[in-house]
Amino acid sequence: MKLLVVEDEVKLAEYLRKGLTESGYVVDVAHDGIDGLHLAMEGNYDLLVLDSMLPGIDGLALLAALRRSKHTPVLMLTARVHVDDRVRGLQGGADDYLTKPFAFTELTARIQVLLRRAAPSQSASEPTLLRIADLEVDLLRRKAVRAGQRLDLTAKEFSLLALLMRRQGEVLSRTELAAQVWDMNYDSETNVVEVAIRRLRNKFDAPFEQVLLHTVRGMGYVLEERQP
Amino acid sequence: MSRPTVRSLGRRLSWWLALQTLIGLGTVCAAVYAVAAMSLSNRQAESLTQKQALIRHVLAEAEADRDLGELKHRLDDFLLGHEDLTLTLQAGADVPLYRSSTVESALAKRVSTFEVPFAWQGARSIRATLTLDARSDAQLLQRLAITLVGAAAVGAALVSFGGFRLVRRGLAPVRDLVEQTRHLAADSLRQRLDGSRQPEELQPLVEQFNALLQRLNQAYEQLEGFNADVAHELCTPLTTLISATELALRKTRGVEEMREVLGSNLEELRRLAGIVHDMLFLSHADRGATARREPTASLASLAATVVEYHEAAFEEASLKVEIVGDAACEVDVALVRRALSNLVGNATRYATPASAVRIEISEIGAGQMRIAVVNQGQAIASEQIPRLFDRFYRGDSARRDADAHHGLGLAIVAAIARMHGGRPVAQSEGGITSIGMTLVAERCTPTTRPCTP
Numbered sequence: 001m002k003l004l005v006v007e008d009e010v011k012l013a014e015y016l017r018k019g020l021t022e023s024g025y026v027v028d029v030a031h032d033g034i035d036g037l038h039l040a041m042e043g044n045y046d047l048l049v050l051d052s053m054l055p056g057i058d059g060l061a062l063l064a065a066l067r068r069s070k071h072t073p074v075l076m077l078t079a080r081v082h083v084d085d086r087v088r089g090l091q092g093g094a095d096d097y098l099t100k101p102f103a104f105t106e107l108t109a110r111i112q113v114l115l116r117r118a119a120p121s122q123s124a125s126e127p128t129l130l131r132i133a134d135l136e137v138d139l140l141r142r143k144a145v146r147a148g149q150r151l152d153l154t155a156k157e158f159s160l161l162a163l164l165m166r167r168q169g170e171v172l173s174r175t176e177l178a179a180q181v182w183d184m185n186y187d188s189e190t191n192v193v194e195v196a197i198r199r200l201r202n203k204f205d206a207p208f209e210q211v212l213l214h215t216v217r218g219m220g221y222v223l224e225e226r227q228p
Numbered sequence: 229m230s231r232p233t234v235r236s237l238g239r240r241l242s243w244w245l246a247l248q249t250l251i252g253l254g255t256v257c258a259a260v261y262a263v264a265a266m267s268l269s270n271r272q273a274e275s276l277t278q279k280q281a282l283i284r285h286v287l288a289e290a291e292a293d294r295d296l297g298e299l300k301h302r303l304d305d306f307l308l309g310h311e312d313l314t315l316t317l318q319a320g321a322d323v324p325l326y327r328s329s330t331v332e333s334a335l336a337k338r339v340s341t342f343e344v345p346f347a348w349q350g351a352r353s354i355r356a357t358l359t360l361d362a363r364s365d366a367q368l369l370q371r372l373a374i375t376l377v378g379a380a381a382v383g384a385a386l387v388s389f390g391g392f393r394l395v396r397r398g399l400a401p402v403r404d405l406v407e408q409t410r411h412l413a414a415d416s417l418r419q420r421l422d423g424s425r426q427p428e429e430l431q432p433l434v435e436q437f438n439a440l441l442q443r444l445n446q447a448y449e450q451l452e453g454f455n456a457d458v459a460h461e462l463c464t465p466l467t468t469l470i471s472a473t474e475l476a477l478r479k480t481r482g483v484e485e486m487r488e489v490l491g492s493n494l495e496e497l498r499r500l501a502g503i504v505h506d507m508l509f510l511s512h513a514d515r516g517a518t519a520r521r522e523p524t525a526s527l528a529s530l531a532a533t534v535v536e537y538h539e540a541a542f543e544e545a546s547l548k549v550e551i552v553g554d555a556a557c558e559v560d561v562a563l564v565r566r567a568l569s570n571l572v573g574n575a576t577r578y579a580t581p582a583s584a585v586r587i588e589i590s591e592i593g594a595g596q597m598r599i600a601v602v603n604q605g606q607a608i609a610s611e612q613i614p615r616l617f618d619r620f621y622r623g624d625s626a627r628r629d630a631d632a633h634h635g636l637g638l639a640i641v642a643a644i645a646r647m648h649g650g651r652p653v654a655q656s657e658g659g660i661t662s663i664g665m666t667l668v669a670e671r672c673t674p675t676t677r678p679c680t681p
Contacts, residue, residue, distance in 0.1 A: 217491025
């Protein structure tokens with residue numbers, strides 16, 4: 001997967017290049033709108049990460065020029081939180097929108113969603129039975145079993161566990177969990193996600209020897225088998 | 229030049245006064261002149277008619293006497309006292325029968341010609357031409373006209389000068405106001421205009437201006453305080469970040485330790501980002517952003533989604549939740565959900581364990597809805613109630629988990645209430661605390677179905 005990052009702040013652009021390369025993407029970087037447009041038109045990219053405020057040609061103008069001939073998915077970045085800004089970006093042909101400051105994990109999550117949407121054939125047949133170590137989650141029957149014992153989970157706890165299972169090995173932030181499980185799309189001041197994770201942990205992880213759900217400080221939570 | 233050349237109110241008023249006076253006086257003078265001219269002309273006509281009668285009389289006598297010499301003599305006698313009269317008598321086409329010696333004026337004269345029956349040398353009548361010299365009357369009229377024009381001009385000038393003075397005097401309070409405003413500066417918003425010397429027409433203006441200053445001053449002070457708060461709130465996490473990072477870099481440390489430091493820094497940074505996001509939201513609301521309303525079938529089910537989100541926290545504190553009342557309303561769903569989430573989060577934090585939290589949705593009369601979250605717990609002191617919704621206000625500064633809650637939650641509730649045309653409400657009595665907001669209800673139909681998630 002080849003990505004183009006158009007971002008004029010050198011430091012941020014470098015971090016994005018590094019992070020996305022580590023996540024397994026091939027990344028090109030342009031620091032202004034003119035280079036960015038040139039690369040986007042010439043290169044064959046799977047997705048563009050585009051800053052809305054750029055020297056040369058601003059992000060929205062670049063987007064408009066690109067959309068005249070190409071349908072490359074575009075994820076816009078902006079420091080402005082005005083709703084109309086967002087609306088303008090989306091009307092201008094952006095596929096998604098992220099306001100600064102954003103978390104890197106959120107960026108990668110959005111990129112994955114956009115790429116999946118662009119190539120739907122790969123994710124057509126999602127497994128309905130998920131396994132990790134001695135934990136088994138049946139999405140159809142909505143039941144979770146660990147070491148042969150049926151776990152007694154609330155509906156939301158099940159959704160939370162299912163999400164962690166589907167994305168096992170991936171660190172999921174609190175923001176993302178709140179959005180995916182409870183459809184809460186803003187940073188709330190509450191610590192309810194932590195509490196929910198703690199309660200889930202007490203039900204499926206604490207009674208057993210092997211710990212599967214790990215906290216990554218500052219980042220979020222990840223479900224994976226780790227060698228003791 | 230489409231721009232009016234006279235921009236000053238005083239000058240414009242004076243000019244108009246002068247012009248009006250000139251028109252007024254001019255009309256009067258014209259009337260006086262017309263009356264004078266008419267009476268003089270009537271007098272001339274009358275005098276000519278009298279003389280005509282006399283001459284007819286003299287001629288009638290002369291006709292009887294048949295003495296031409298005597299006639300001339302008589303006419304001369306008659307004309308002796310009237311230097312302004314000239315008489316010509318003509319019987320045929322040739323030489324006049326009689327011509328008076330007085331010289332005819334070429335300029336102003338009044339001529340009257342009449343036939344007198346007079347049998348004389350074959351002629352049956354005499355044509356008499358009587359000319360009245362009107363020079364003195366014309367001069368009189370001329371002098372009168374000059375006097376009148378002069379008087380009108382001088383009068384108009386006097387009136388306009390007086391008007392100018394009066395207008396200047398009348399506008400003096402305005403100049404005083406201008407002078408006062410000149411001394412107002414942004415840093416002295418506490419000053420007010422002094423309206424005591426102003427006429428009553430200007431009083432409302434002064435009052436309005438002072439009210440505006442008052443509001444500006446409040447906004448300015450709020451802004452100053454807010455900036456100080458922001459700086460303060462941001463300073464603490466920044467200090468933590470800087471010192472933690474410096475400490476980590478001071479020695480060579482293990483990877484695990486470094487991960488720990490970075491993780492803790494990230495948490496700190498997330499908090500900073502959260503504060504900045506919330507503050508942007510608040511300033512956006514302050515600048516008059518309004519809610520984007522969409523119809524919702526049930527506020528109670530909207531509240532239920534929020535309760536669902538907080539479910540784990542409720543269970544943790546063994547709290548029971550009930551939602552009372554319901555309505556179908558047009559509200560900004562995302563915003564109301566956010567406000568409710570903040571309220572519910574607050575209630576969970578302060579509720580007595582194992583008590584009940586109640587979300588109340590009710591109509592409070594004229595198109596106003598009220599959504600409040602009620603919990604049992606420690607009462608809030610009454611002097612703290614009005615300040616609850618202030619930014620960064622924390623009931624007690626050493627509140628538990630203060631680092632997880634930066635004190636903008638209720639300020640955001642207040643902002644969301646204002647965006648819906650309502651206001652925040654709070655009360656705390658006898659261990660029952662109720663905090664919430666009112667909304668201007670648009671297309672609301674209250675429904676009373678008990679709803680528990």
